Amino acid sequence: MNALSRLLSETDRRQHATLRGRVRRRFLAPGFYLLAPIDEQALVGYTPPPDMISIDSLLENNRAWSQSMTSGRPDYFRQLAKQQSPKFLWIGCADSRVPANEVVGLMPGELFVHRNVANLVYPSDLNCLSVVQFAVGVLKVEHIIVCGHYGCGGVKAAMSMQHHGLIDSWLSKIKDLYVRNHDSLDSVADEEARSDRLCELNVVEQVEALSRTAIVQDAWFSGQSVAIHGWIYGLKDGLINDLGVRVDRLDQVPEHYRFER
Numbered sequence: 001m002n003a004l005s006r007l008l009s010e011t012d013r014r015q016h017a018t019l020r021g022r023v024r025r026r027f028l029a030p031g032f033y034l035l036a037p038i039d040e041q042a043l044v045g046y047t048p049p050p051d052m053i054s055i056d057s058l059l060e061n062n063r064a065w066s067q068s069m070t071s072g073r074p075d076y077f078r079q080l081a082k083q084q085s086p087k088f089l090w091i092g093c094a095d096s097r098v099p100a101n102e103v104v105g106l107m108p109g110e111l112f113v114h115r116n117v118a119n120l121v122y123p124s125d126l127n128c129l130s131v132v133q134f135a136v137g138v139l140k141v142e143h144i145i146v147c148g149h150y151g152c153g154g155v156k157a158a159m160s161m162q163h164h165g166l167i168d169s170w171l172s173k174i175k176d177l178y179v180r181n182h183d184s185l186d187s188v189a190d191e192e193a194r195s196d197r198l199c200e201l202n203v204v205e206q207v208e209a210l211s212r213t214a215i216v217q218d219a220w221f222s223g224q225s226v227a228i229h230g231w232i233y234g235l236k237d238g239l240i241n242d243l244g245v246r247v248d249r250l251d252q253v254p255e256h257y258r259f260e261r
């Protein structure tokens with residue numbers, strides 16, 4: 001068969017409109033479909049433009065995905081349903097452009113995930129801390145990754161003086177961080193570079209916040225190995241930058257933040 005391969009850009013809407021009438025899609029992997037024309041002569045790697053994705057197509061995609069995951073391993077979901085034992089907890093931004101599993105190439109069952117706007121860890125956030133407690137205390141994850149991303153809208157909003165509504169309260173931690181680092185940040189002339197620097201500082205701040213929780217400290221105290229990492233993802237190149245702020249021992253935590261036992 002003379003298969004014609006062609007990669008369509010996500011924004012190539014006109015091409016999509018031309019193609020969609022005469023092909024049918026078969027799911028291959030996240031974001032990639034086999035676009036088979038009626039004569040099944042062409043292979044096309046393809047991601048449909050977001051505004052052309054219908055709600056029904058999500059369910060259709062899901063059925064195709066489920067089928068693709070079980071092809072050659074019919075027991076896949078039955079085995080996965082029995083238990084999960086991920087080694088990693090991911091705390092990331094809710095931004096749709098940073099899909100946790102995909103960017104680190106992990107399968108279902110391999111990454112425990114918590115996401116919120118601007119990847120924040122508040123000691124009063126029952127949601128986040130419950131995830132951390134379950135991940136560390138029950139699943140015994142060995143690594144917690146706080147992964148921010150450059151160009152984070154939450155960080156930019158916190159830097160501005162605009163009122164955005166309820167989200168301003170959620171982002172107050174970042175505004176405080178911005179004010180605390182105002183002098184060094186203001187020396188960065190480029191606006192984008194300045195907010196990207198704050199994105200990095202925000203990740204470091206959340207790594208510290210996690211290391212100051214009793215959950216993580218209890219794990220260390222009992223001899224459990226848990227390392228907290230600070231990473232940042234680039235929307236423009238899809239690459240993760242390790243900020244080198246690994247915390248995995250109690251003596252790395254400032255004395256005043258260590259719980260006595």
Ligand code: CO
Pocket residue numbers: 093094095117118119149151152153154155
């Ligand atoms: Co973000």
